[in-house]
Amino acid sequence: MPATPRTHGCGELRPEHAGQTVILAGWVLRRRDLGALLFFDLRDRGGVVQVVCNQQTQPEVHALAEQLRSEYVVWLEGEVVRRAADTVNPSLATGAIEVVARRLLILNDARTPPFSLDSEAPASEDARLQYRFVDLRRPSMQRNLKLRHDLALAARRYFDAQGFLEIETPFLTRSTPEGARDYLVPSRVRPGEFYALPQSPQLFKQILMIGGCERYFQIVRCFRDEDLRADRQPEFTQIDVEMSFPTLPAIYDLIEGLLEAVFAAAGQTLARPFPRLSWQQAMLGYGSDKPDLRLPAMAELASLLPAAAREQLKLRAGQPVFLIRIPNVGELSRRERDELRPWAEGRPVKVFEDFARLEKSFPEFAASARAAAAAQAGDLLVLVGEPEGGALPAWELARQAGQLRLWLAQRFAARHGAFAAGAFRFCWVTEFPMFEWDAEEKRWNAAHHPFTAPREEDLPHLTSAPEKVYAQAYDVVLNGVELGSGSIRNHRAEAQARVFAALGMNDEEAHRRFGFFLEALRYGTPPHGGIALGLDRLVMILAGENSIREVIAFPKTASAADLMMRAPTPVSPRQLRELGLSLRAEEPRR
């Protein structure tokens, strides 16, 4: 390659560059060979420009250009020329000009790509992951990675301006059996012992607070060996935050400011302050602890439903009745109502999707229900209750209704339009229950994590009635996606020990697992609290994607494999021996 650097990016050339000699380098997107006249589109990271090679005026360049194929890597020197009016390509940012090639070099050839690089053209997920080095060249991947960079940069600038320090924490750390399964790393120096990759830097960031760092953040990889989803990868990135001497309003304000700054980097504005819902409000109104506020809440109508009507509808006495309202969907057709039936079948709920019929039978109830839900003409109204003989807890009934709400919202998204790109509805969900009953293990689990502080006023119930204890915890939710989760922590060793006790951990066990931490708490721990936000999900939503794989350069498949590198792999017996490991069944696959 000549020592001359590029003078321009392909995508930045405009009519005002006409007459200039430019040096470009990039990949051949497409070639259009008209015989003695040959065009090709040259692509670099910033865009695409058309290059023209004329056999008559530049025979050597033209001859070389005839060898070009898709994804060949070329260097060229040429003149920017304004196109004749009738040959302008309005669908190309650089379509008003073209580059007349004077010198051309093929820096490298390329195999035929395994799939088209047109961003619109579909390619199978496994082909894309196996040939990620090609897939990454697609405009949508380039755009998503740039967006991710912009958001991360905005976050770092914001925290810096707020006086936060980015501090790294170890990846080789200690296994904590609670929560998600750990990825384990065997120690060679200490055979039979293992590090764990962090599920989050939770204890490190709290110890940084004890260490007087006061304001910490980190954009950090976390690892959880659990089954995957479209929005879950075994390794993912968190924007992790912790501060000393916090108040709840200060944390809300800090994080809303962060999201405002991050959205600004993506050219979006958002409304502040975010609405705050208690967990109970969220469950009752949306049937979910991550409510999607783009559509109205459900109305709970038990008190409006006359006993006679409840009896006639065969609904279980004393249970809530929910009215789902989806605006602008209108009456369902017969066929659409039929689609609903399979949804309800096999679920312990009764669905009344024909509100007009209810209206005929129970005009007064229907009128008060409409009023309670603030229903407008054109709204789809669906009533959900529990059939007689059911045994659901009220919150489970609400959850079922909430799932139907989301199903309807998705099914009729085209009609209500509330899910259009660019609609961002945030909220805080607060006042979570501190504990969840684990029916299998027959014990209480921390709903958030065991370092969360209970509300002061609930402390008396900590061991006697754990179900009455609420946590000083908060989630930030965007469009029904849990973006982040945090809490005020226990900063007194006694309080922390009482939470461990409520979780059924005796002193000895607590000390074995978290002794270092309980010890640290006794050396002047300031009140502190924080939050962690999922960067991948944030980028996914802002990019309008449905999977975080689209915003991660090298993601893994649903079975946690890297199709490009082929990981994981078996390792040699020698490696195992060195680590003091032996496999229970030595059956190398394939």
Add this chain to the structure above:
RNA sequence: GGGGACGUAGUUCAGCUGGUUAGAACGCCGGCCUGUCACGUCGGAGGUCGCGGGUUCGAGCCCCGUCGUCCCCGCCA
């Protein structure tokens, strides 16, 4: 761990009730072409129907198993 969808040419897909030589489009290769931009046009090559077994006179199609990809439930303190 469970449920569902999918697996056929390089890619995206079609392939009827099991029936003769498995198709299309795009891509690829070659010829022609001086204003194309999804160039056009003429010709051509390209298949372990994921893999293994079974049923059958006969399997891309039916059955069993297995592998892989995606989605969901469980799981994700």
